[in-house]
Amino acid sequence: MNNEKTYKGSCFCGAVQFTVSGKPEAMGYCHCESCRHWSASPVNAFILWKPEAVQVISGEENIGTYNKTPRSYRKWCKTCGGHLFTEHPDMGLTDVYAAAIPDFPYRPGIHVNYQETVLRIKDGLPKMKDLPKEMGGSGISVEE
Template identity: 60%
Template sequence: MERSYTGTCFCGSVEVKVTGVPEGMGYCHCSSCRSWSAGPVNAFTLWKPKAVKVTKGADHLGTYTKNPSSERQFCKLCGGHVMTNHPGMGLVDVYAATIPDLKFEPGVHVNYAETVLHMKDGLPKLRDFPAELGGTGDMVAE
């Protein structure tokens, strides 16, 4: 049986369940993620859409789409950020902080060319995204 993890928005009104193993985990340094998360970097966990289910409070879930590549979802009651659907990639980013019982094991930094917080952790640093997800796949120095 596959392992499941449950997370919530800030107030707990929206609950999301992820099942299985994420497709990837890491850090995004793009200006949009930094602005949305109100932090210098965003920790992501990427899942296939079928592995993500809103189990409570779907009527409280709002969506903000700044561009077609990112449909950011949040709780309309508390404003807590929950996840971002990336239709072009076929993946959903359930923010690492939203699912605290999942052991966060980052494997990559994306959009590192935009970083404001240099992280010397030995992980690969990509200029933008991996080539298979529509980026250049170019590495940048740590």
């Protein structure tokens, strides 16, 4: 029997429905220019999952994909344009946008790519220049 908690998410219009199960690998905020541009926001709230924890349950044919670089494959709904998630093949993780899973208890633990921030956030969380070493970054912390 599987005792993992499952949460349901969707795009803005609901044409694409998905679930996430278990525990995410990490949660936080990304300040990189790419995420800011994609999300049309000064910061992006992410939840990183192992790909097998993310299951599209309806509307898969309605998912569009764009990859500016091979490091990220961004997914959205072709009907409403609502952002869904980004696959990161080099990290072996899928970033599901926190806002797309309304009932998930989002608890950020880190800020990444903070050297690129346009919105300073004083919340006491660690601020990484780029990414933690285990994610392929420098592991260098910066001041809040």
